Amino acid sequence: MLLILFLITIAISFICSYSIEKLFVKYSLFLDVPTKRSSHDMPKPTAGGISILLSYLIYIFLLSSFNHIFIPELDANQEETNQVFYILLISLVPIIIIGLVDDLKKVNISLRLLVQLFSATIIIYYFYIRSDNNIFDVNTYSQQASFMIVVLSIILSMWLMNLYNFMDGIDGYASIQCIFVSLSASILAYINSSDDFMYLYILGLGLASIGFLGRNIYPAKIFMGDTGSVSIGCIFAFFIFYSASESILSIYTWLILLSLFVVDSSYTLLVRIVTKKNIAEAHLTHAFHKVARKSNSPIIANKILMYINIFWVFPLAAVSNIYINYNFIVTIIVYLPLLFFLINIGAGLEEEH
Numbered sequence: 001m002l003l004i005l006f007l008i009t010i011a012i013s014f015i016c017s018y019s020i021e022k023l024f025v026k027y028s029l030f031l032d033v034p035t036k037r038s039s040h041d042m043p044k045p046t047a048g049g050i051s052i053l054l055s056y057l058i059y060i061f062l063l064s065s066f067n068h069i070f071i072p073e074l075d076a077n078q079e080e081t082n083q084v085f086y087i088l089l090i091s092l093v094p095i096i097i098i099g100l101v102d103d104l105k106k107v108n109i110s111l112r113l114l115v116q117l118f119s120a121t122i123i124i125y126y127f128y129i130r131s132d133n134n135i136f137d138v139n140t141y142s143q144q145a146s147f148m149i150v151v152l153s154i155i156l157s158m159w160l161m162n163l164y165n166f167m168d169g170i171d172g173y174a175s176i177q178c179i180f181v182s183l184s185a186s187i188l189a190y191i192n193s194s195d196d197f198m199y200l201y202i203l204g205l206g207l208a209s210i211g212f213l214g215r216n217i218y219p220a221k222i223f224m225g226d227t228g229s230v231s232i233g234c235i236f237a238f239f240i241f242y243s244a245s246e247s248i249l250s251i252y253t254w255l256i257l258l259s260l261f262v263v264d265s266s267y268t269l270l271v272r273i274v275t276k277k278n279i280a281e282a283h284l285t286h287a288f289h290k291v292a293r294k295s296n297s298p299i300i301a302n303k304i305l306m307y308i309n310i311f312w313v314f315p316l317a318a319v320s321n322i323y324i325n326y327n328f329i330v331t332i333i334v335y336l337p338l339l340f341f342l343i344n345i346g347a348g349l350e351e352e353h
Contacts, residue, residue, distance in 0.1 A: 001070045002200075006207050009059040013211025016051035021215055021222040030103050032223055035282070044220065047103040048212060049228015052178075053096060056208040056235075060085060063200060071200070081197060087126045088238050091119040095161065095234045099227035109280055113158070116230070120157035123238050124150055127245040157237035160258075163265035164233035166286070170298035171220035173288055173305065175213040178232050180309045181257045182206025185239070185249060188321045193248045202239055205232070218298050252327035256317040256334050260308060263338045264288065264347060271348025287347040312337075 024030045024045035032046040063070060064081055098115045101107050128150065168174035182205045189199035212228075215221045224232075236258070243249035255262060264287045272279050284293070291301040316334045320327035342348075 005059065005062060005070055006203075008062075009055050009204060009207040010211040012058060013051050013055035013208045014214045015211075016054055017048055017212045017215040017222060020048055020051055021045050024222075030225065032103075032225070044223060046223040046225035047100060047227045048216065048222035049099070049224035049226075049231055052205075052208045052212045052224065052228050053092075053231055055211060056204050059204040059208065060088075060201060063197075063204070067197070071197075084242065085201075087122065088235070091122040091238060092231060092234055095119050095231050096227060099225065099230050103225040103227050116158045116161050116234075117154070119234055120154045120161075120237065123157055123234075123241055124153045127241040128153065153241065157234075157241070159266075160237045160240075161230045161233035163261055164236070165226055165229040166265045166269075167261045167288070168224060168229040169284075169286060169289055170292050170301060171218035172213060172216050172298065172302050174224060174229055174232070175209050175216045176302055176305060177258075177261055177309075178209040179206045179213065180306070180314075181236065182209065184257050184309075184314050184317060185243075185254065188253060188317065189243060189248050192321065193246075196246070196248060198239075198243060198246065198248055202243075205235055218302070250320065250324055250327050252331045253317050253320050256313060256320055256331055259313055259331075259334050259338060260305060263335055264342060267339060267342045268348040275349065277350070283350075285346075285348050285350060287342050287345050290345050290347065290351075308338075 024047070030045055030047040031043045033043045064085065094115045098107060098112055102112065164174065167177070182202055186199040186203035186206070189196070189202060193199070209232075212224065216224065236254070240249075240251055240254045243254075244251050268286050269279060272283070272285070277283070283289075288298075288301045288305070291304060292298045295301070313334060316330055320330040323330070
């Protein structure tokens with residue numbers, strides 16, 4: 001029965017992506033008109049992330065409402081599960097709305113950050129300040145240290161939302177990363193706690209992205225837009241702190257799985273700050289931009305993303321999941337070669353003409 005649900009989710013996502021694409025083109029809605037700083041040369045519909053989110057929310061509804069059919073062997077606390085995903089909706093809906101408006105007509109960055117701050121605060125407040133297994137227990141940390149951890153967690157959540165938006169720059173790239181992170185995290189969560197629903201909820205986001213990838217792979221027919229990219233970042237932030245609060249997956253393991261996006265976006269932003277570039281302006285200086293431009297195709301950048309994730313990132317994420325006392329060291333080991341690659345390729349630096 002689970003396999004049927006998986007296939008239904010992929011099918012809904014693909015059908016929604018195709019339908020939204022045709023609708024937007026027909027009525028000239030949410031069209032991304034290329035500029036000199038775009039990686040595409042023809043107007044294409046954006047906001048396709050709606051299809052990912054819609055199919056994912058349908059997946060969650062079916063799984064939580066009919067778990068006795070899909071996974072009768074699991075004894076889930078339905079009331080607690082519903083409460084958790086009410087929090088997901090409360091934090092996600094404002095992100096979806098501001099993303100849609102931004103895809104239709106650019107929104108002031110201050111307003112976007114304010115909405116992201118609200119959503120991030122909801123996530124952290126629920127999982128850490130109100131949770132019974134609270135890692136911010138004042139008996140463990142001083143009140144000042146606890147406050148700083150809360151603030152840093154909120155900043156991390158907001159950064160995940162923005163970095164995923166930054167990295168949605170070429171056909172299929174953000175979709176492929178979402179599929180990898182979701183599938184990998186669900187595998188590790190299953191290994192750690194096979195009797196918990198969480199691995200299935202994480203998996204659903206990857207399944208929804210598979211359907212969308214059918215229309216987003218090169219040459220893309222539709223983009224996920226801010227509606228999709230920022231929302232995916234929000235969902236990942238939600239599961240990072242959800243899984244950490246339940247001691248199912250370490251935050252370090254998540255940071256390893258997301259390492260290619262984290263290091264590319266963070267290093268590129270730092271370089272642009274140091275070189276006094278406008279960080280709010282679109283650009284083509286991320287590492288994946290440079291790889292795609294040098295190969296004259298996003299296919300190579302997508303292949304490199306998959307190879308690094310499969311043969312470097314996932315094995316070391318598994319190691320960090322096993323040897324949790326050394327996960328900080330493993331995280332550093334994962335990031336260092338990626339950082340050297342970014343320095344070598346000149347990420348963040350404008351190319352001289």
